[in-house]
Amino acid sequence: xxxxxxxxxxxxxxxxxxxxxxxxxxxxxxxxxxxxxxxxxxxxxxxxxxxxxxxxxxxxxxxxxxxxxxxxxxxxxxxxxxxxxxxxxxxxxxxxxxxxxxxxxxxxxxxxxxxxxxxxxxxxxxxxxxxxxxxxxxxxxxxxxxxxxxxxxxxxxxxxxxxxxxxxxxxxxxxxxxxxxxxxxxxxxxxxxxxxxxxxx
Ligand SMILES: [Zn+2]
Numbered sequence: 791x792x793x794x795x796x797x798x799x800x801x802x803x804x805x806x807x808x809x810x811x812x813x814x815x816x817x818x819x820x821x822x823x824x825x826x827x828x829x830x831x832x833x834x835x836x837x838x839x840x841x842x843x844x845x846x847x848x849x850x851x852x853x854x855x856x857x858x859x860x861x862x863x864x865x866x867x868x869x870x871x872x873x874x875x876x877x878x879x880x881x882x883x884x885x886x887x888x889x890x891x892x893x894x895x896x897x898x899x900x901x902x903x904x905x906x907x908x909x910x911x912x913x914x915x916x917x918x919x920x921x922x923x924x925x926x927x928x929x930x931x932x933x934x935x936x937x938x939x940x941x942x943x944x945x946x947x948x949x950x951x952x953x954x955x956x957x958x959x960x961x962x963x964x965x966x967x968x969x970x971x972x973x974x975x976x977x978x979x980x981x982x983x984x985x986x987x988x989x990x991x
Contacts, residue, residue: 848897871928881975901939
């Protein structure tokens with residue numbers, strides 16, 4: 791495999807990038823001056839070296855003095871009784887951009903199409919149990935995408951929470967409709983997301 795094919799093969803695995811776009815990226819990179827490609831390589835290495843996953847919510851964050859926790863989990867102004875379970879990092883960014891949610895998050899790391907063990911093992915279910923146990927959450931919002939996988943995963947998450955035998959006062963809520971069926975949080979506009987968050991039940 792020559793260097794062009796090799797790079798195309800790597801880039802085409804990026805989200806939303808297919809072979810054709812990957813090819814365009816490679817030709818763009820070929821035209822870049824050497825110092826710009828060095829800059830890119832440096833930035834990727836820096837990302838790998840500096841970014842860690844938050845121990846509580848699994849959000850990637852730049853490791854700093856507050857070792858182990860991201861800026862949301864270590865913040866004193868967030869409501870620590872409220873937990874929002876989401877699929878991925880970009881959903882966190884979308885919800886944060888509404889500025890209507892002041893609780894904490896938990897990134898599940900994906901969704902499942904079936905309840906098979908090998909699928910479930912891809913998710914952070916054990917970490918979720920540990921996160922919820924021994925913490926006084928009054929409300930847990932299951933904010934997964936309204937796709938078939940998202941719904942299957944919501945059922946799984948709810949079962950998991952119920953099996954923990956927590957206080958009956960704990961509310962488990964969902965985002966209100968407004969997110970189009972089959973749609974994804976990542977692509978919802980701020981207003982839609984805001985009303986889905988406010989109308990949760
Ligand atoms: Zn965190």
